Amino acid sequence: MTKNPFDQFSKQYFEEFLSPLGEVRINYEIPGEPRFVDIWFTPSTPETTASPELGILARIAATPCLLEPFRKQPTEREIRSCLGKLIHLEADLHRQANRDEETIAPDELPRLWIIAASCSDNLLNKLMAREDETWLRGIYFPSKVFLTGIIAIDKLPPTPETLWLRILGKGLIQQQAIAEVIALPKEDTRRSAVVKMLATWKVSIEVSSSIDAEERELIMNLSQAYLEWEQKTELRGVEIGKEIGKEIGKEIGKEIGKEIGKEQERREIVENFLLARFGELDSQLAAIVQPISNLPATEYALLLLQLSSLSREDLLARFE
Template identity: 45%
Template structure:
C-alpha cells in the first residue's frame, strides 16, 4: 500500500480520539524547512474520563506530544527524521519564549512518540532505548531523557483494553485482533463508533487504490462484514425514520398537534408494521390510543 491512505487514516483517527483531551493539530509545518509533523498535541488542563478510556494513548496524551505513526516498521533514517522535527520544534518554542520573556522548562517541551508496527532489536539497541515496565509496561522504548523520544513497538504491546487504541494502528494479525476487540465493545461506546467509521473510510480508500499488498487485501476482507452490518443498520434507521414521520403526521392530522402524551406512544407504535399501526391511528380515539399504548 502507498503510505498516504494509512497516514491520513492515522492522523484522522488520532485527532478524533485526542480532541476531547486538548488541542490537536495534524500536518503541522516545521518552520526550519518544509516538513510536517503528523500529529501535534497539547493537552488541556481540565480532567476528563476520556484519558482513562484511551488507556495507554490517554497516558501519552497527558503531556505535549509529537506523534508520528508508521504503517511499516520505522527505519533508522525515519527515526532520525522524526527527531529532527522534534529538535526544530524545540528551537521554535525557544524563540517564542524568548520573545515572550518566559522561560521554558524541560517539562514544557513535547515528547516525540514514534508508533511503529514492529521494531527490530537492532533498531532499539542502536538508539540505546530502555524500558520502563513499572510505569509503561512492555513495548514502550525510551531514548535518553534529554532526547524526549519514545518508540512504541505496537507488536510488543500486551493484548489488553489499555493498549487497544494503539493496537488499532498496528499491522497484520495485531491490527486484526484489535479490530475484533473493537467490535466486541458495547454499541454505545462513542470511541467504538468513531474508530469503526474511520476504519471503514480507510477500507473505501484502499479499494480505490491500485497498489495494495496482501495485508491490505486482508484488512479490506476483515472490514467488509462490519461495512455490510453498518449498511444494514443505516437502512433500518432510514426505514424507522420514515415510519416515525408517517406516525407523527397521522397523529397531527387526527388530533391537531403532538403533545407530550401523544409523543410517548410513538415508540410502541414503531414496533408495529405499517399495516398494523395505520388502521389504529385512523380509527381509534385519542383516549383509546393512550389506553392501549401507555
C-alpha cells in the same frame, strides 16, 4: 499532505480521540522550516487528560507530544527525520518564549512518540532503546536527552490498556483489536466512532489504483467493521423510510429508506476524507459534500483517490 489511506486514517483517529483532551494540529508546519509534523498535540489542563478509559493513549497525551505513526517498521532515515522535527519544533518554541520573555519548563517541552506496527530488536538495539519499568512492555526509550518514546505495537500486551494503540497494528494483532472494539457496548461513543473510521479506511483502500497482498489482508480485517457500519447506515435510512411508508406504502418506503441509507453512507465517507485531508470541515467544504456524493460512481471513486493531491482551492473551484 495525506499520502496513503493509513496516513489518512491515523490522523483522523488521533484527532477524534485527543481533541477532547487538548489541541490537535494535523500536518503542522514548523514555522520557518519545510517540515510537517503528522500530529502535534498540546493538552489542556491536567484534569482534562484524566481519561483512564483511553489507557496508554491518555498517559501519552498528558504532556505536549508529536505523534508519528507508521504502518511498517520505520527506517533509520525516517527515525532521524522524526527526531529532526522534534528538534526544530523545540527550537521554534524557545524562540517564541524568548520573544515573550518567558521560559519553558522541562515538563512542558514536547515529546516525540514513534508509533510503529512493528519494531525489530535489531533496530531497538541500534537506537539503544530500553524498556522502562514504569511503562508497559513494548514501549521503549532511547536516551532521556532525546525526549523520545518508541511504541512497538507488535510487542504490546493484549490488554484493554493498549486497545486504542493495537487498532493501528497489523495482521492478527489488528484483527483482535477490531474484534475487541466490535465487542464493546453499542452505546459506547468510541466504538461507533472507530467503526465508522475503519469503514472509511476500507473504502479508501478499495478506491486505490492498485491493491497489494498486505492491503487485501487489511481489507479482510476491516470488513467486519465496514459491514456493521453499512448496516447501521442502512438501518437509519430504513427508519426514515418507515416514516415515509406511512404515507406512500411500506414497500416503497422501505426501498426509499435503503437509498437514503446509501446516500448517507456516501456523505459520511466524503466528510471523513475531507476531515482527514484538511483537518476541519468548515462551511465551504461542507457545501461541496453533497455535490461530491452525487457524482457518478467512477468519478466519485476517482475524486477520492485524487483528494490527497488536490489543494483546497482546486477542490472548491471544481464545485463552485
